[in-house]
Amino acid sequence: MSMDAVFKALADPTRRQLLDSLHANNGQTLGTLCEQMDMTRQAVSKHLAILEEANVVATVKDGREKLHYLNPVPINDIAERWIGKYERGRVKALSDLKKNLERED
C-alpha cells in the first residue's frame, strides 16, 4: 500500500477517466464502466485491478455484482503529506480563484 502505487495508478489517462466516472457516479459495476470506455472488458478490468491495488478504488460485493467506489483516502494522504497546516488555506484560495477565472459563464 505504497504511495508509489498511487502515483503509478494515477499516471494513466484511462485510469483517471475511470476515476472521473466513479466520481460522477459512485458504485458502478464493471459492465457499466465498460460501456463508457472504448476498449475491451479485459483491458478495463486490468486498469481497475491497478486502481484497486493502489486502494484508490474500493470494491463491495452486492449479491452477484461487484460495485466499484472511488476511494479518495490515499489521494488525501498524499495531499496531507505535502500540504501543511499553514499552506492549506492559501492553496484553497488559489484553487478557488483558478476555478472562478476559468469558469465559462
Next chain:
Amino acid sequence: MSSQYVYVTYIRTTPQKLWDALTSPEFQRKYWFNMHQESEWKKGSSWKMLFEDGRVADAGEIVEADPPRRAVIKWRNEFRPEIAAEGHAICTYEIAQEGELCKLTVKHEIDAPPPSKFIEAVSGGWPKILSSLKTFLETGEALPRPAT
C-alpha cells in the same frame, strides 16, 4: 434508491488499537475535527456526536457492535435541517487484519436518491478524518486541523 460511499484505509496498527481509536472520545478528539462521540458501543446503546462546545451534531444508535471487528451505527444529522430531513444513514466500520496492517472499511449509506445532502456533507469529511486517524495511530500525532 440509496446513496452509498465506501472508504478504505490501511493502517499499521492492531485491530484492538484501531477499535479503541474509533470508539474512545479522548482519541476521537485528536483526529475528528475536535469532535467526539458518546456511546457505550453495545447493540442498542445510544450514540451521539458532539461539537467541542457540547452541541449535538449527529445522533442515533448502535445497531451492531462486535469489537474489534465491526460496528454499525444508525446516524442522523441533528444540526442542519435540510440534511436531517433525509432521515437516518447507516455507517458501518469493518476492521480486518492483513499482515502487519489493519484494513479499515467505512461504508456510509442513506436511503435517499443521489445526490444525497447527507452523503455530500460526510464525503468531504471522511478522507480527512481517515488520513488523520492513520497518521495518529502510526505516529502518535494527528494531522493539523483542516483550515476549511
